[in-house]
Each structure stands twice: as structure tokens, then as C-alpha cells.
Amino acid sequence: MKYIDPHIHMVSRTTDDYQRMAQSGCIAVTEPAFWAGFDRSSAQGFHDYFRQLTEYEPRRAALFGIRHFTWLCINPKEADDPAFARDVVALIPQFLKCDTVLGIGEIGLNKNTKNELIILEEQIRLAEEHNQLILVHTPHLEDKRKGTRLIMDALSASSIDPGRILIDHVEEHTVADVLDRGFWAGMTLYPDTKMTPQRAADVIEMYGSERIWMNSAGDWGCSDPLAVPKARLEMKRRGHSLSLIDRVTLDNPRTFLSQSPKFRLDAEGA
Numbered sequence: 001m002k003y004i005d006p007h008i009h010m011v012s013r014t015t016d017d018y019q020r021m022a023q024s025g026c027i028a029v030t031e032p033a034f035w036a037g038f039d040r041s042s043a044q045g046f047h048d049y050f051r052q053l054t055e056y057e058p059r060r061a062a063l064f065g066i067r068h069f070t071w072l073c074i075n076p077k078e079a080d081d082p083a084f085a086r087d088v089v090a091l092i093p094q095f096l097k098c099d100t101v102l103g104i105g106e107i108g109l110n111k112n113t114k115n116e117l118i119i120l121e122e123q124i125r126l127a128e129e130h131n132q133l134i135l136v137h138t139p140h141l142e143d144k145r146k147g148t149r150l151i152m153d154a155l156s157a158s159s160i161d162p163g164r165i166l167i168d169h170v171e172e173h174t175v176a177d178v179l180d181r182g183f184w185a186g187m188t189l190y191p192d193t194k195m196t197p198q199r200a201a202d203v204i205e206m207y208g209s210e211r212i213w214m215n216s217a218g219d220w221g222c223s224d225p226l227a228v229p230k231a232r233l234e235m236k237r238r239g240h241s242l243s244l245i246d247r248v249t250l251d252n253p254r255t256f257l258s259q260s261p262k263f264r265l266d267a268e269g270a
């Protein structure tokens with residue numbers, strides 16, 4: 001059994017987690033830049049974080065035979081001060097040259113504020129100018145539908161093909177909109193909030209397996225770095241075929257991510 005976890009924040013996980021993921025069949029992860037649980041006080045803090053994502057984590061993952069790729073941005077939670085956010089965004093182009101950087105992410109909205117939207121639009125332009133893939137964070141709870149629509153409208157105003165954009169943290173009330181507009185959809189498997197493995201299996205049964213993937217979004221909070229293999233077991237328990245299970249946890253992530261020439265798996269994983 002092999003799988004890809006296309007959204008997980010390994011900087012906040014232990015080395016034991018890499019080992020357990022490798023033992024469960026994980027062959028690759030992609031790690032979007034995110035809010036680290038506290039607001040960083042300077043752009044220099046992001047510079048160090050981007051170095052951690054591009055230099056240190058690929059080496060730590062490689063110890064367990066896992067390929068590590070990353071996405072860079074300023075996350076929406078820290079993007080409400082435009083001057084500060086622009087200082088961070090200005091750091092990104094130099095890192096886009098790194099051979100494990102797949103694109104811009106996870107950008108999006110948190111509280112759906114005007115400043116957040118301005119910085120979202122500027123980061124969409126950055127992706128456009130540098131021909132990068134995009135990974136999108138959608139807000140939680142009651143603002144999710146509104147936030148998802150605002151984000152999709154901002155993306156649709158750009159020239160970027162929606163097939164090169166993945167909208168993450170979809171739920172039952174947003175997944176159809178995302179797929180209908182041509183984007184890819186990501187389901188985040190959390191122990192209590194977002195999607196459980198059971199709800200994710202329900203969504204596959206209702207909406208099919210095209211342009212959709214699952215991820216753990218494991219981070220420093222309550223989350224589970226083995227959520228994807230647990231969802232595979234749930235689908236197996238329901239009698240789904242191995243080819244369908246592989247499609248949503250291995251083939252689809254590989255198809256989307258391979259749009260970046262930098263996404264390469266070794267011979268065993270390919």
C-alpha cells in the first residue's frame with residue numbers, strides 16, 4: 001500500500017511521525033506554508049521558516065524514504081497587515097527556484113477581511129507571473145461557503161487554469177461548487193472538525209473520484225498524520241475497489257502535483 005499525503009505541516013510533527021507514516025505506506029508529502037500557532041514578528045522569521053521548508057524538512061523526510069515538497073506564501077491569518085505581508089511576499093521569488101517548491105500555498109482567507117483579500121490577489125498574481133500551481137486554504141465554520149466563493153471569484157479573475165489550482169478543506173456544502181468551476185478539491189481529515197474519514201468516504205460516494213484528494217493537514221493542533229491510511233481502511237471496509245482507493249489517495253495527488261515539473265517520485269514510488 002502506497003499513498004501521498006499532499007497537505008501536512010511536518011515542521012510541527014516529530015520524527016517518529018515520519019517513521020510511522022513511512023511504515024503505513026507514505027511515499028511523498030507536500031507541505032504548504034501556514035500559521036505556526038503564533039504570529040511571527042518580522043519578515044526575517046518567514047525567511048527562516050522558508051529555509052526550514054526547503055532545506056531541512058526534505059532531508060528529515062528522506063531519512064524514511066519519503067519525498068518532501070513544499071508550497072510558499074504568507075498565510076491568511078498573518079496577512080491582515082498589508083505592509084508586513086508585502087515584505088514577506090517579496091521574499092518568495094528567490095525560493096521559487098528551489099527544486100522542491102511546487103507553488104504558492106496555502107493562500108486564501110481567514111476572516112474574509114478586505115486586507116486579506118488584497119494580499120490573496122497579490123499572491124495569485126505572483127503565481128501567475130511565475131507560472132506556479134496554487135494550493136488554497138478555505139476558512140472554517142460558518143464563513144466557509146462565503147469565503148470559498150470569494151476566493152474562487154478572485155482566482156477566476158486571473159488567467160490561471162482552474163485545473164492548476166487545488167481548493168482545500170472542502171466540505172459537503174462547498175465541494176460541488178469547487179468541482180463545478182473546474183478546480184481540484186481537497187478533503188482534510190481531522191479527528192473532530194473538517195472531515196472525518198467516514199464523511200470523506202461519503203463525499204466520494206456522492207460526488208465521484210475525479211479531481212479530488214484527501215489529506216491529513218496534520219499540524220501542531222489536534223490532528224492525525226495517519227489520517228489518509230485510516231481513510232483508505234474506511235473505504236476498504238465499505239467494499240470500495242483498491243483502484244478507487246488508490247485513485248483518491250495516490251493517483252489523483254500525483255496527477256495534480258505532476259503539473260509542476262519539480263514533482264518527481266523515485267522509481268519505486270512512480
Ligand SMILES: [Zn+2]
Nearest residue numbers: 032034106217
Ligand atoms: Zn494547512
